[in-house]
Amino acid sequence: MSVSNADFLRYSRQILLPDVGETGQFDLFQAHVAIVGVGGLGNLVAQYLAAAGVGKLTLIDDDKIELSNLPRQLLFSDKDIGEYKSATAVLKLSNAYPGCNLQAVTDKLSEHNRQDLLAHMELVFDCTDDFGTRQLINLTCLQVKAPLITAAVANFSGQIFMVDMESAPDSGCYACLFPQDSHISQTCQSVGVLGPMVGVMASMQALLGMNLLLGIPVPTGKLLRFDGRAMQWREASLSRDLQCHVCGGRVEQPRSQSQIPDSSLLCEGGH
Amino acid sequence: MSHKISASNRSETSIKVMLNDEQIFLSSGLNVPGLLQLQNIAASSVALVRNGQVLPKSRWKETLCRDGDQFEVFALVAGG
Ligand SMILES: [Zn+2]
Numbered sequence: 001m002s003v004s005n006a007d008f009l010r011y012s013r014q015i016l017l018p019d020v021g022e023t024g025q026f027d028l029f030q031a032h033v034a035i036v037g038v039g040g041l042g043n044l045v046a047q048y049l050a051a052a053g054v055g056k057l058t059l060i061d062d063d064k065i066e067l068s069n070l071p072r073q074l075l076f077s078d079k080d081i082g083e084y085k086s087a088t089a090v091l092k093l094s095n096a097y098p099g100c101n102l103q104a105v106t107d108k109l110s111e112h113n114r115q116d117l118l119a120h121m122e123l124v125f126d127c128t129d130d131f132g133t134r135q136l137i138n139l140t141c142l143q144v145k146a147p148l149i150t151a152a153v154a155n156f157s158g159q160i161f162m163v164d165m166e167s168a169p170d171s172g173c174y175a176c177l178f179p180q181d182s183h184i185s186q187t188c189q190s191v192g193v194l195g196p197m198v199g200v201m202a203s204m205q206a207l208l209g210m211n212l213l214l215g216i217p218v219p220t221g222k223l224l225r226f227d228g229r230a231m232q233w234r235e236a237s238l239s240r241d242l243q244c245h246v247c248g249g250r251v252e253q254p255r256s257q258s259q260i261p262d263s264s265l266l267c268e269g270g271h
Numbered sequence: 272m273s274h275k276i277s278a279s280n281r282s283e284t285s286i287k288v289m290l291n292d293e294q295i296f297l298s299s300g301l302n303v304p305g306l307l308q309l310q311n312i313a314a315s316s317v318a319l320v321r322n323g324q325v326l327p328k329s330r331w332k333e334t335l336c337r338d339g340d341q342f343e344v345f346a347l348v349a350g351g
Contacts, residue, residue: 041351129351154350172327179328183316184349193350223325225345234343236320241327 002026007099011053024214025053031213032056034121034146036109036137037128038085039063040072040195041151044202045125045209047075050093050100052210057093057100060117061086062108072195109133114140123209126150126174127202131184138163138174139246147212150174151205155191156228158201161238162208162220165247171221172240173247180245197228286338291345299338303331307344317344 003015003022014020014028031054035042038061046059065073065080065088073085080088086104094102107113109128118124118140126137126148134150141148147164163173204224211218223236242248284299290310297306303326307314319326320343326334336342 037351039351127351129349131347131349134349152348152350154348157346157348159345159348176327177318177325178347181315182347183313185313185316185346189350223320235323236343237324239325239327241329243329244327 003029007053014052019216020214027215028053028210028213029055031122032058032120033123033125033209033213034058034060034118035125035127036060036133037126038073038089039069039127039129040193040198041127041153041202041205042085042125043073043075043089044199045127045206046089046093046102047096048203048206049209050097050102053099054210054213055101056103058103058105058117058121059086059089060105060107060109062106072193072198074195109136109140111136115144118146119144121146123212124148125205125209127205129189131178131182134178135175135180135246142173142247148174149205149209149212151201153198153201154193156194156197158197158204158226158228159223160201160204160208160226161223162212162218164220168220169247170240171238172244175246176241176244176248177223177238179241194228200226200228286336286340288336288338288340288342290342297336299336301336303334303336306336306342310344312344317346319344 003025008015011025015022015025033049033054035046035057038046038059042059042061046057049057063085065076065083065085067081070076075089075092084104084106086106090102090104093100105117109117114136124137124141124146126134128134138148141163142165145166147162149162151160165173208218221238223238225234240247285296286299288295288297303319304314322341
């Protein structure tokens with residue numbers, strides 16, 4: 001395994017990092033990553049990863065591009081309105097970064113396809129905008145044992161954390177922090193959002209994910225929250241909820257799907 | 272009856288906690304749902320950090336506010 005001369009030049013500023021080197025760049029080439037949700041967060045995460053040389057990206061979103069998306073979903077322009085977000089992003093990123101193998105899924109992640117779509121992923125990014133899908137991604141990542149980097153943004157609030165029951169079981173899962181019966185008071189549709197606010201969270205998501213793919217030690221079990229008005233980050237340690245409906249019953253149990261409730265029990269949120 | 276104790280009329284049973292960087296005086300013995308109710312915060316739409324650590328919702332009821340506790344309460348955000 002080695003990096004070609006052209007690639008060595010293209011990725012030289014990454015390879016130059018002692019934590020990356022040719023080995024790290026090769027790890028990126030070999031990685032297959034899923035990005036669920038190709039809105040504001042997904043646009044930027046996908047572009048960062050494709051540009052960095054991640055080998056294979058699967059972009060999952062059944063939404064179509066709307067005029068109100070354009071201020072923050074920077075891959076899209078007026079003439080893309082009405083097209084699938086996932087397919088359009090794949091088209092544009094494939095042109096810009098031919099080294100990256102991109103695949104669009106224009107279906108919504110659902111009970112029927114979730115296992116197939118997320119199995120064998122080295123890493124999954126939750127960039128969606130609805131709570132029901134977030135719960136479904138969390139459940140599926142637990143089942144297929146894929147690390148999950150989840151971020152969300154609305155108004156001037158951003159939240160990001162990683163879920164990985166393999167490396168950090170004590171930190172719990174998404175549902176340990178936000179149980180399925182939680183109520184969402186803030187979405188981008190109801191309270192609005194500024195483009196760079198999305199950019200901050202997407203950059204953190206992409207950076208954390210790349211560090212993970214590169215084998216750079218990442219802080220586990222840490223919830224980061226960003227206040228875009230005060231320009232302030234806050235962090236907290238995540239806790240596993242021993243009564244969590246998704247991961248709680250699996251304490252000290254061998255991994256088996258029978259321990260995980262059927263996702264039909266999860267709320268089907270969305271808007 | 273209110274658990275809130277005015278600053279001018281603090282008894283021995285009053286404790287001081289921080290909630291999102293604001294000082295609050297409470298009577299001792301108040302649990303987390305009680306604190307949220309007192310602050311008119313809908314428990315169903317927030318998560319809570321106590322002294323730097325997320326406190327899972329299933330443990331709110333059994334958790335009493337203690338003098339010097341630092342709470343951060345924040346809304347669930349789901350936008351992307
Ligand atoms: Zn859990």
